[in-house]
Amino acid sequence: MRAAATCVVCAGAPERLPAASYAYLLGAYLGDGHIVELARGVHRLTIYCSLMHINVAWWITGATEDVIGRRVTMRPDPVQNVLYVQSYWKHWPCLFPQHGPGRKHSRRIVLAPWQRHIVDAHPDQLVRGLIHSDGWRGINRIRHPHRTYEYVRYGFTNRSEDIKRIFCEACDALGVDWRVMNRETISIARRDSVAKLDAFVGPKR
Numbered sequence: 001m002r003a004a005a006t007c008v009v010c011a012g013a014p015e016r017l018p019a020a021s022y023a024y025l026l027g028a029y030l031g032d033g034h035i036v037e038l039a040r041g042v043h044r045l046t047i048y049c050s051l052m053h054i055n056v057a058w059w060i061t062g063a064t065e066d067v068i069g070r071r072v073t074m075r076p077d078p079v080q081n082v083l084y085v086q087s088y089w090k091h092w093p094c095l096f097p098q099h100g101p102g103r104k105h106s107r108r109i110v111l112a113p114w115q116r117h118i119v120d121a122h123p124d125q126l127v128r129g130l131i132h133s134d135g136w137r138g139i140n141r142i143r144h145p146h147r148t149y150e151y152v153r154y155g156f157t158n159r160s161e162d163i164k165r166i167f168c169e170a171c172d173a174l175g176v177d178w179r180v181m182n183r184e185t186i187s188i189a190r191r192d193s194v195a196k197l198d199a200f201v202g203p204k205r
Helices: 019-032 051-068 113-121 123-134 161-174 191-198
Strands: 033-037 043-050 073-077 082-089 135-143 148-157 185-188
Touching: 019 033, 019 043, 019 051, 019 113, 019 123, 019 161, 043 051, 043 123, 051 073, 051 082, 051 123, 113 123, 113 161, 123 135, 123 148, 123 161, 148 191, 161 185, 185 191
Parallel strands: none
Antiparallel strands: 033 043, 043 082, 073 082, 135 148, 148 185
């Protein structure tokens, strides 16, 4: 594994990032990640995963290692039913300029131009990371007196209007139809759109 001696964003060369892995990691960070500053300028990136979805934790770990070129810690917490994917590095705020004080839904979340360039090239991986962090795939049932209808749908739930907008813009780029289900949730239920997501999202198991 290569050593990440310098930060490519600081060096003015974000195009050197592995774009697909970064887009996926960005989605996971926007959904369930946060950055904390520690001693001597080191920052800790933590992304939360359910213990029920160990494969998602491995995918996020792999993407993180690909982006920064060093090994990443995966720490289970059976009491909270959570897996913490964690990485210590001085330059996490450079890679995620959305970092700031307070919860994400309480402040503006805007992609930097170089992030937008990556997302435009890999909207599928951004959506995949967002769904793996704050989304789900399930069966919706509508019961009528003489028949019960069932269909598969995806949902994405987040309190940040900006993050929901970023998700919906990526879905638009993929030709995936979506609708607002409630104040916090975006629903994707059209059969062809569900099939498009099934082609690259992968199961949470």
